[in-house]
Amino acid sequence: MDTIDERRAIIQPIAKGWYSQQVAALDVLRLDLLHPIISGNKWFKLRLNIRHAIDGGFKTIVTFGGGFSNHLIATAYAAKMFGIKSIGIVRGRYDVLTPTLVDCKNAGMELIFVSKEEYEQKEDTVWIRKLASHFDELFIIPEGGANEWGRVGAGLIDRFIGHDYTHIALSVGTGTTLTGLRNKLDNKHQMLGFVPMKQGAYLKEHIAEHLHTDKNTNWQLFDNWHFGGFGTWNDDLLQFMNAFYRTTNIPLDIVYTSKMMYGIKQLLANDFFPPDARILCIHTGGLRGNVSVKDRLIY
Numbered sequence: 001m002d003t004i005d006e007r008r009a010i011i012q013p014i015a016k017g018w019y020s021q022q023v024a025a026l027d028v029l030r031l032d033l034l035h036p037i038i039s040g041n042k043w044f045k046l047r048l049n050i051r052h053a054i055d056g057g058f059k060t061i062v063t064f065g066g067g068f069s070n071h072l073i074a075t076a077y078a079a080k081m082f083g084i085k086s087i088g089i090v091r092g093r094y095d096v097l098t099p100t101l102v103d104c105k106n107a108g109m110e111l112i113f114v115s116k117e118e119y120e121q122k123e124d125t126v127w128i129r130k131l132a133s134h135f136d137e138l139f140i141i142p143e144g145g146a147n148e149w150g151r152v153g154a155g156l157i158d159r160f161i162g163h164d165y166t167h168i169a170l171s172v173g174t175g176t177t178l179t180g181l182r183n184k185l186d187n188k189h190q191m192l193g194f195v196p197m198k199q200g201a202y203l204k205e206h207i208a209e210h211l212h213t214d215k216n217t218n219w220q221l222f223d224n225w226h227f228g229g230f231g232t233w234n235d236d237l238l239q240f241m242n243a244f245y246r247t248t249n250i251p252l253d254i255v256y257t258s259k260m261m262y263g264i265k266q267l268l269a270n271d272f273f274p275p276d277a278r279i280l281c282i283h284t285g286g287l288r289g290n291v292s293v294k295d296r297l298i299y
């Protein structure tokens with residue numbers, strides 16, 4: 001698959017058997033179907049960045065991430081698809097490349113490794129230009145695609161969201177997707193962000209900073225379903241993913257969307273939602289990250 005066709009995204013209802021509580025609808029927006037690598041929200045955060053890189057005559061995109069970053073691999077593939085060079089500045093040094101980094105390289109991304117301390121300068125454009133001084137015409141995309149083009153691009157996910165939904169659930173990493181969508185969607189939709197790391201509450205302020213003044217309303221974060229921290233999981237979560245797949249045929253990823261759906265199920269069990277709620281859960285992709293647990297999953 002070497003194109004991204006947004007018509008591949010479908011809305012899939014979840015069979016009542018998965019939950020017993022009364023709500024009017026529980027659906028999943030399958031953005032994971034857009035592309036196996038440039039998946040879900042990553043495409044939306046990248047698409048305007050890439051458009052502006054091309055329109056501005058930039059020849060090279062530079063971005064940032066750790067060894068397991070979905071954003072890094074999505075950028076490598078998207079840059080290749082659009083015929084632009086890409087550089088990935090990687091946090092930490094690796095004796096053995098992770099599968100993600102191998103794929104980045106294979107997609108033509110040049111990797112520059114920096115220590116965790118150096119990486120802290122990731123917002124310093126002077127430092128970035130020095131690091132990549134053998135390239136000119138650099139278009140810089142911050143870690144996680146977390147810039148204004150990323151937010152506005154993520155807002156375009158609104159085209160898949162019907163007016164009738166009362167609750168929109170999604171996973172939160174940098175908060176870029178939630179911010180962009182909140183800024184674009186009508187305030188009447190309640191947005192629920194699920195944070196897959198410990199102490200994710202700090203994100204609240206960060207998100208609020210980038211929300212338009214009339215949009216800082218009707219959204220909340222849940223950080224109690226982190227399963228020990230970012231990238232951490234347990235048997236319970238794996239069993240949950242397998243059971244969810246058996247019932248719905250929807251594969252979840254181990255880092256983000258599984259923790260969100262687990263949280264949704266608990267909220268349903270606790271009667272968090274009113275009986276007339278129409279809930280849309282956004283599947284933001286990330287399935288490539290399941291390579292580390294593929295032996296434990298039935299898909």
Ligand SMILES: *Cc1c(COP(=O)(O)O)cnc(C)c1O
Pocket residue numbers: 040041042070071144171172173174175176177178253256257284285286287
């Ligand atoms: C990156 C990612 C997120 C987080 O998106 P942000 O815009 O950084 O909040 C959520 N889900 C999946 C599957 C991701 O890969």
